[in-house]
Amino acid sequence: MNMPSNAMPESPLDSQVLAPTDISANRRLYWSVRRELWESRSIYIAPLAVAALILAGFLISTVHLPEKMRAALALNPMQQHELIEQPYNFAALLIMGTTFIVAIFYCLDALYGERRDRSILFWKSLPVSDLTTVLSKASIPMVVLPLVTFAITVVTQGIMLLLSTAVLLGSGLSVATLWTNLPLWHMSVMLFYHLLSIHALWYAPIFGWLLLVSAWSRRAPFLWAALPLLAIGVVEKIAFNTSHFAAMLGQRIGAAPEHAAHTAGSMSMDSLTPLTPGQFLISPGLWIGLAVTAVFLAAAVRLRRYREPI
Amino acid sequence: MTVIEARGLRKAFGTTIAVDSVDLRVEEGRILGLIGPNGAGKTTALNAILGLTSYQGELKVLGRDPWTHRDQLMRDVCFIADVAVLPRWIRASQALDYLAGVHPRFDRAKAEGFLAKTAIKPASKVRELSKGMVTQLHLALVMAIDAKLLVLDEPTLGLDILYRKQFYDSLLNDYFDRSRTIVVTTHQVEEVQHILTDLMFINRGRIVLDCSMEEFERRYVEVTVHPEQVVAARALKPIHERQLLGRNIVLFDHVDRQQLASLGEVRTPGIADVFVAAMGNQASQAQGGAAR
Numbered sequence: 001m002n003m004p005s006n007a008m009p010e011s012p013l014d015s016q017v018l019a020p021t022d023i024s025a026n027r028r029l030y031w032s033v034r035r036e037l038w039e040s041r042s043i044y045i046a047p048l049a050v051a052a053l054i055l056a057g058f059l060i061s062t063v064h065l066p067e068k069m070r071a072a073l074a075l076n077p078m079q080q081h082e083l084i085e086q087p088y089n090f091a092a093l094l095i096m097g098t099t100f101i102v103a104i105f106y107c108l109d110a111l112y113g114e115r116r117d118r119s120i121l122f123w124k125s126l127p128v129s130d131l132t133t134v135l136s137k138a139s140i141p142m143v144v145l146p147l148v149t150f151a152i153t154v155v156t157q158g159i160m161l162l163l164s165t166a167v168l169l170g171s172g173l174s175v176a177t178l179w180t181n182l183p184l185w186h187m188s189v190m191l192f193y194h195l196l197s198i199h200a201l202w203y204a205p206i207f208g209w210l211l212l213v214s215a216w217s218r219r220a221p222f223l224w225a226a227l228p229l230l231a232i233g234v235v236e237k238i239a240f241n242t243s244h245f246a247a248m249l250g251q252r253i254g255a256a257p258e259h260a261a262h263t264a265g266s267m268s269m270d271s272l273t274p275l276t277p278g279q280f281l282i283s284p285g286l287w288i289g290l291a292v293t294a295v296f297l298a299a300a301v302r303l304r305r306y307r308e309p310i
Numbered sequence: 311m312t313v314i315e316a317r318g319l320r321k322a323f324g325t326t327i328a329v330d331s332v333d334l335r336v337e338e339g340r341i342l343g344l345i346g347p348n349g350a351g352k353t354t355a356l357n358a359i360l361g362l363t364s365y366q367g368e369l370k371v372l373g374r375d376p377w378t379h380r381d382q383l384m385r386d387v388c389f390i391a392d393v394a395v396l397p398r399w400i401r402a403s404q405a406l407d408y409l410a411g412v413h414p415r416f417d418r419a420k421a422e423g424f425l426a427k428t429a430i431k432p433a434s435k436v437r438e439l440s441k442g443m444v445t446q447l448h449l450a451l452v453m454a455i456d457a458k459l460l461v462l463d464e465p466t467l468g469l470d471i472l473y474r475k476q477f478y479d480s481l482l483n484d485y486f487d488r489s490r491t492i493v494v495t496t497h498q499v500e501e502v503q504h505i506l507t508d509l510m511f512i513n514r515g516r517i518v519l520d521c522s523m524e525e526f527e528r529r530y531v532e533v534t535v536h537p538e539q540v541v542a543a544r545a546l547k548p549i550h551e552r553q554l555l556g557r558n559i560v561l562f563d564h565v566d567r568q569q570l571a572s573l574g575e576v577r578t579p580g581i582a583d584v585f586v587a588a589m590g591n592q593a594s595q596a597q598g599g600a601a602r
Contacts, residue, residue: 023414031411038404039397119397122448124362125389128412129381305380308363 028128032136033144036110042102043140044148050098051156054091058160061087065164066171073177084181088160092153092191099149100199103141107210108221110137111304118309130304134211138297141207146195154188197280205289206252208296215303218310252289311338313459313491314359318367321354328354330515331367336508338458339488343502344495345585346512352495355512356463359493360389372458385414388452389461396436396448403432409451421454424484442473449477453485460485462494466501474498478505499581509581511588518588531562531570532579539573546570550587561587 037043072080111134114120123133161182168175210225217224233246280286316334320327329351336342346352357363359371361380369376374383396405402425409416425432428446436444445465452460466474482505486492496502509526511519521529535543535558543560544551546569550561561579562570570576 023412028412031408034411035404035408038401039399114397117397118391118395121362121389121391121395122397124380125360125384125387125391126409126412127381127384127414132381306364308357 023127025132028132029136029139032128032132033139036136036140037144040106040109040140043106043145044152046102047095047098047148047152050095051091051152054094054156055159055163058087058091059163062163062167065167066173069168069173069177080177081181084178088157088182088187091156091160095153095156096149096195096199099145100203103145103199103203103207104210106140106145107137107207108214108225110140110211111215111300111307112217112221115307115310120304120307120309130301134215134297134301134304138207138211142200142204146199149199150188150192150195153191154184157184157187193277197277201286202252202289204293205296208293208300212296212300212303215300215307251285312336312370313338313340314369314371314493316359316367316369319355319358319369320366321351321358321363327515329358329365332512332515332517334510334517334520336491336493338491340507341486341492341494341505342508342510343499343506343581344493344510344512345499345581346495346518347589350512351515352512353463354515356389356461356493356495360387360461386458387461388455388457388459389463390445390448390452390465392464392467394441394444396444398437399435401433401435402430402447405447405451406432409455413455415456416451417454417456421450424450424453424480442469445469445473445477449480453480458490460490460492462492462496464496465494466496466498474501478502481505499585503581506581511585513589513592518592519584526581526584527578529563530579530584531565531567532577532583533560533562533570533573534558534575534577535560536574543573549591550583 068083072083075083114123161178161184164178165175168178210221213225214221229245229249233243233249236245237243312335314334314336316332319329319332319334321329332351332355334355344352344355354363358365358369359376361371361376361378361383364377371383372386376383400408406418406421409421410418425447428443428450430439430443430447430450434443436447439447449465466477469477478501481492494502494506506523508522509519510517533543537558540558543558546562546565548560549563552559560573561583567576
């Protein structure tokens with residue numbers, strides 16, 4: 001030791017306090033989320049590709065649009081509304097389905113991939129806590145993907161409406177029927193509510209479970225995510241001849257509770273039905289699900305600390 | 311200031327004891343070489359120091375417990391685990407962006423300066439780079455961090471001689487100063503001999519030798535013995551003897567240089583030679599015997 005210790009200007013404790021350019025936890029989280037977007041570009045490429053396909057298909061279908069509109073005029077308002085709105089809802093559904101699949105595969109790889117390619121050793125050499133890392137990864141399916149879905153769906157529906165308008169005007173038809181049956185603003189609010197309530201909140205335990213399995217498994221995270229659930233269902237069926245667990249899973253994946261949101265059960269974006277956020281917010285299923293999510297994520301944080309590269 | 315302090319550090323994986331009650335003290339401004347055979351417990355000891363693995367015993371790095379405060383510790387500690395840990399998808403520019411975003415002590419301009427001296431383009435992805443270039447990138451990132459402790463675990467594994475030489479040269483010229491501390495493990499001991507200030511041999515989870523390089527140079531003497539002096543040399547209890555091109559090369563510990571000069575050609579041995587001797591003696595001694 002060739003330097004007396006008092007020549008060192010800061011002890012570790014001081015440096016913590018004095019560090020002039022200390023970085024807030026929020027900024028670390030922000031950059032960690034950006035890092036996820038650099039790594040998993042399918043987060044936006046997949047829904048964009050699906051949107052492009054939808055638009056291509058829709059463009060071709062506009063050949064028959066004038067006839068369809070003439071036929072629609074003869075129907076009663078309810079049927080007319082359904083007929084006109086149908087391709088728009090279908091587009092929203094397709095994009096949502098795509099991002100849901102992206103979310104599942106993203107979660108399964110999120111904490112598994114970094115151990116498999118050993119890059120976890122690089123990430124852990126940086127002053128980012130396991131909690132920040134897991135939260136940044138959880139925010140992709142719970143925050144980023146719903147927002148991406150919303151933006152891409154609204155833009156896609158907007159382009160579809162503009163295309164239809166142009167075709168109708170070109171063939172000398174009135175656009176009034178089209179526009180009155182497509183309240184885009186209202187549809188967007190409904191879509192946003194659906195994404196927030198179902199994809200962000202109701203599905204949260206699914207994503208939490210997948211992240212947990214991804215942090216835990218040494219190989220085949222997909223199997224580890226699915227088989228235990230299947231096993232519980234099978235054991236319950238054999239032991240008690242009931243299927244509560246399977247029913248619970250089905251309800252979680254397939255639909256929200258009956259009273260949660262009218263949109264959830266049918267997955268339709270019917271813009272005529274009113275919103276019921278109050279009932280959704282007081283449903284126990286939502287809160288139990290969120291509590292379970294918190295437990296899963298806490299376990300994932302702990303596992304990330306213990307797990308070594310595979 | 312003491313940078314690393316361990317007392318009774320122990321880590322077992324099931325029944326295998328990787329690190330067995332190690333006492334360790336590394337002061338500021340030192341470059342410590344941690345040398346040991348494969349499976350000696352080097353990486354496990356480093357992982358404990360870096361907060362990557364849990365352990366028993368007492369361990370403080372820069373005054374913190376690495377296992378419970380890894381993220382805080384990493385503001386002042388950097389490490390290069392080995393050449394293959396940078397994620398393959400990342401671009402050089404993204405790595406700089408991310409570090410600038412999360413690391414309070416990262417100097418982006420400095421890292422760009424280091425990268426400008428290499429063939430790495432900002433848009434290059436790690437998967438497009440050669441192994442040597444990936445190490446250059448990692449080193450550029452690490453050297454731009456104003457850290458107090460840098461830990462290198464086999465940083466030059468699998469690199470050719472040019473990259474290895476360049477790696478240690480830039481580490482010494484552009485990074486090291488007396489307020490930083492470096493701990494390095496490597497099998498290419500000849501290449502680090504001239505940069506180390508301290509040396510530690512570890513075998514089967516235990517420290518076999520712990521000394522400064524000055525002490526090392528004082529203690530160990532290698533003599534190429536004249537054929538007629540072999541018996542006299544053996545009488546002085548060498549710790550190791552080997553034959554090279556028909557000549558006897560004998561290694562002594564704690565024997566007077568003047569006395570040895572009469573036996574033949576005297577020089578300071580390489581770390582590798584002392585290492586071989588220490589490992590050989592340890593194997594022949596009773597279990598856990600230390601050569602210090």
